[in-house]
Amino acid sequence: MKGWSQSGLVNWCCMHELDMTTGQAAVFVTGEPAWHKLGTVVANAVTSAQAIELARLNWEVEQWELKAFDRELGKEAWVPGKYANVRKDTGKVLGVVSENYRIFQNVDCFSFVDALVADKLAIFETAGALKDGRVVWMLARIPTEYRAGTQDVIQPYILLTNSHDGSKALRLFPTTIRVVCQNTLNLALRDGLGEGISIRHRPSLSERVSEARQKLGIIHARFDQFDAELHTMLDKELAGRELEGYFDACTPPTTGKRAEIRRRKIIHQFEDNFTNATNTLPGVAGTAWAAYNAVSQYFDHQRNFKGANSLEKADHQLESIWFGSSHHAKQEAYQRALTLAAG
Numbered sequence: 001m002k003g004w005s006q007s008g009l010v011n012w013c014c015m016h017e018l019d020m021t022t023g024q025a026a027v028f029v030t031g032e033p034a035w036h037k038l039g040t041v042v043a044n045a046v047t048s049a050q051a052i053e054l055a056r057l058n059w060e061v062e063q064w065e066l067k068a069f070d071r072e073l074g075k076e077a078w079v080p081g082k083y084a085n086v087r088k089d090t091g092k093v094l095g096v097v098s099e100n101y102r103i104f105q106n107v108d109c110f111s112f113v114d115a116l117v118a119d120k121l122a123i124f125e126t127a128g129a130l131k132d133g134r135v136v137w138m139l140a141r142i143p144t145e146y147r148a149g150t151q152d153v154i155q156p157y158i159l160l161t162n163s164h165d166g167s168k169a170l171r172l173f174p175t176t177i178r179v180v181c182q183n184t185l186n187l188a189l190r191d192g193l194g195e196g197i198s199i200r201h202r203p204s205l206s207e208r209v210s211e212a213r214q215k216l217g218i219i220h221a222r223f224d225q226f227d228a229e230l231h232t233m234l235d236k237e238l239a240g241r242e243l244e245g246y247f248d249a250c251t252p253p254t255t256g257k258r259a260e261i262r263r264r265k266i267i268h269q270f271e272d273n274f275t276n277a278t279n280t281l282p283g284v285a286g287t288a289w290a291a292y293n294a295v296s297q298y299f300d301h302q303r304n305f306k307g308a309n310s311l312e313k314a315d316h317q318l319e320s321i322w323f324g325s326s327h328h329a330k331q332e333a334y335q336r337a338l339t340l341a342a343g
Helices: 006-013 048-054 106-118 205-234 240-249 257-274 288-302 310-322 325-342
Strands: 002-005 027-030 061-070 075-087 093-098 123-130 135-141 153-163 171-178 183-186
Touching (some): 061 093, 106 135, 183 325, 240 325, 310 325
Antiparallel strands (some): 123 135
């Protein structure tokens, strides 16, 4: 294995988020981009190998041994049991891991979906990388749809994610995207959390195909449950103090005058969203489903994120929506709306 100086980790800690190392954002889409227009329209990919080529994810990660270095004293020492995961094409350190960490190359991660695409059970749509490649992801659309009334279409997806910094395991998420506003939701599979299904690395093709179909069955069952939950929320009207209480509960408690002013602004944004065009569609207006989407719209599209440039801000936003604080806020808002509707 190659060595990596501990002093070389400084630049890694300061890397910007969106993967622009090939000169373009590492994202591809087929048709219209499913999320916030970071992609480029391309021809359909029919295999994961084609998908990662189009998405510029056709790079590998290798492990280098770590060496600590004291610049002032000019001393160095190997760090036992620790390795740097290094992106081979750019030399970027993506993370520091233990000796037990096993690398899942991008081609191995995405090949999990090949059998589903071949059987037309899923369609590659979007793929990309965050944080210079520390996290890679792929969205595949399931060819069906759900409806909240005649004009509110919700499309189901599977979101496949993996990290090369040791922060996330290879996982599969059932995800919905509301077409009229692009609100997203990772559906919870257990304990009210939207944390996905873990995937094991299986060298046998037949084992990978079997696992993919088995996991897809779990995801289909969760989408059927979502359809029932959706109509439960559509049957529940929210107004007056009940609606006010819902929006109030969807904002964290604060201390201090400035924080409370900010919290009230967020609640006012929820209220504005509740009466906008997307949430007053026929059959949707005034319901718990509209109230949830008023909250989701804020966390998906209106919340401010810091960053050195617009791409970095968008990258922070996407990571928060799928994995971070916006994701958790939407999970809680969804469960509250469903609890109110189920009565």
